[in-house]
Amino acid sequence: MSSHLSLARFRPRLIDALAGYDQQRFLKDLGAGATVGIVALPLAMAFAIASGLKPEAGIWTAIIAGFLIAALGGSAVQIGGPAGAFIVIVYGIVERYGVANLLIATACAGVLLFLMGLFRLGTLVRYVPVSIVIGFTNGIATLILISQLKDWLGLTIPKMPADMFSQLHTLAIHLGTFNPYAVGLGVACLAGLFLWPTLLHDTTRFGHAVHLVLRRMAELRAVRAGSRVPGPIVALVSLTLVSWGFSLPVETIGTRFGGIPEGMARFALPEFSWETVKQLVTPTLTIALLGAIESLLCARVADQVSGLPRHDPNQELMAQGVANFVAPLFGGMPATGTIARTVTNVRAGANSPIAGIVHALTLLAVVLIAAPLAQHVPLAVLAGILLFVGWNMGEWREFSPRLLRRASRDYRVLMLGTFFLTVVFDLTVAVQAGIVLACALFVRRMSRLFSVEMVSLEPPVLTFKLHGALFFGAAAKLDPTVQAIERAPRGMTVVLDAMHLVLLDTTGLAGLRQVHKAVLARGGQLRIESLQPQPLETIERSGFADELRSGTPGPEEP
Incomplete structure (x- = not known):
């Protein structure tokens, strides 16, 4: 009998989405992509800075990886790019291995992700228990919140350590160096992000006088249009203008990084060697595993909120692999699907991967035109945006005692x-x-679901009923049956009723052979009746059925 390995077909969702594509759908994708592109700008910079990288690393990852994931992916509306989930991982890798090795580990993770999709392993990620996903998601969110306190409070700390306890200790001993101007900007940013979505919608909470003012403002067309602008953009622009206009003494992108380089990203091959790759196995596996889980979870969320055809998990992993292989060649960081930007994309009207491509092109245009302005962005504002992202990322209600x-x-x-x-x-x-x-x-x-029940002892027949799955975790439950047979009169016929035996593995089969030997040692005969298809096939293939018919013991265990 010949067999062959079935590989996944490389067919991006974009190909199917373009069938029947018209101007109306394009205009929706154009608006959605432009909206998400603007939202992605502050997040991309913030994720990179929080990861110990320069802001342009996040921006070019959002542009390059975002374009490739949209163009080659298996989801109709997923937006790819740098993600909050990678902050702690990337920061730890940079601290331990350096930026150059991060690029190599990311490229190697891209190869692994592509192979996972090619060999149809995309569905296996769905088997990760939801309890584990919630646990590590909340853990990463907690670490993000802690890591952003330094810039949010404007603390004077030359270098933050990578592990949580050292970070808490460092924050505690430098707490007296906080910058009140940075704290003011950070608090204003965080408060604004929480209040902005409902500022002009649920105004009764603010008191009668404020309620009337806000209601009058909401009637103005310009204010209604402005209320649709994403909160991170409002916070970034308004608080940057405040900081710049009043010349506040706070740390900015310009003071720390010298701004963002103008022009296109430069292509550069990292110094690659097998010795380096061997040392980077753990970070490579970490990036690949987290990228696969995050991207496919995000794609599932996109399926639920968009109502579009379900994503192809294998194609999505292959696209993630290509994006993570290419982005480091331009100094990028790991990329994956991003739930917040994907949901924003859907709610803005996206209906095809064209929106994701527009998002990347919008980012590119903004960077090429407005890169010099980024140097005025206060780091406290970016930290406030990340605190908001980290808080929304965690599923904190799962920790409630109830x-x-x-x-x-x-x-x-x-x-x-x-x-x-x-x-x-x-x-x-x-x-x-x-x-x-x-x-x-x-x-x-x-194993708890498997049981053996003795239903009758009427010489010369001893009958047992088997229930559940007889596998390696439950095989020991046959020991009382062997002991009961050894105490029974000689010459008994032992019947195993397997009507409710749903699964049998090789360890369970070895247990049945022990039962058979015990019966033969007492001069009796073993019959197994009413076998289901899977246990029957296992017994026939192993030769145990012939042993039962001939009344001979099986091979001795090694």
Whole structure:
């Protein structure tokens, strides 16, 4: 019998989306893409700075990776680029290995992601338990919140360490160096981001006089149009103007990085060697694993909110792989699907990958035209935007005592264990330990479903009923059956009723062989009746059926 490995077909969703594409759909995509492109600008800079990189690394990642993920991906509306989930990971890699090795690890992760999609492993990511996803997502959100306190408060700290406890210690001993102007900008940014979405919609909370003023403002056409501008853009522009206009003594992109270089990103091959790649196995796997999980989770969210045809997970992983391989060649950082920008894209009217391409081109145009203005952006404002992102990223209600009491013990162990491992150690350790623990808990639950029931002892017949799955985690439950047979009168016929036996693996088969040997040792005969298709096929293929018919024992265990 011949077999072949089935590879995924490389067919971007863009090809199907262009069928019947018309001007009306293009105008919707154009508006949505331009909106998301503007939203992505402050986030891209903030993610890069928080990751220990220059702001242009985030911007060019959003442009290049965002274009490639939209053009080659398997989702109709997903927006790709730098993501908050990567901040802690990238910062740790930069601290330990340096920026040059981060570029190599990202490119290698891109190769892994492409191979995962090519070999149809996209669906396997869906099998990661939701408790693990919530645990590491909340852990990463917590680390983001802690990491942004330095710039949000304007603390004078030359270099922040990578691990959480060292960061907390460093923040505590430098708390007296806070900058009141930076604190004011940071607080104003954060408060504005929380209030902006409902400022002109739910005005009753502000008191009667303020309510009347806001209602009058809401009636103005210009104000109504302005209220649709995304909050991060409003915060970035308004607070930058305040800082620049009053010459506030706060740290900006210009004072720390010298601004953003004008013109196109430069292509440069990193110094590649197999020795370096071997040293970067752990960060490479971390970037690939997180990129795969985040991108496919984001694509699933996009399916739910857009109502468009479901995404192709394998094609999406291949696109993510190409994007993460190419972006480092231009100094970029890891990229993945971004839920906030994707949802913004959908709500703005996107209906095809053209919107994602427009988003990347919009970013490119803004950078080429307005790059010199970025030097005035206060870092406290970018930190406030990231605090807002980190807060919205976490699913904090899952930690409420009420929900935890309702959840199963296994769910609580997995979620809280993954959260604490992410915070205390790192994401790789957390996900690896979480998946191993999830497998162990699953084996234990499945083993509890298997049972052996003795239903009759009427000489010369002894009958047992088998229920559930007889696999390696439950095979030991056959020991009492062997002991019961050894105590039974000689010459008995033992019947195993397998009507409710749904699965049998090789370890379970070895257990049945032990039962058979015990029966033969007592001079009896073993019959297995009412077998389901899978257990029957396993017994026939292994030769155990012939052993039962001939009444001979099977091979000795090694």
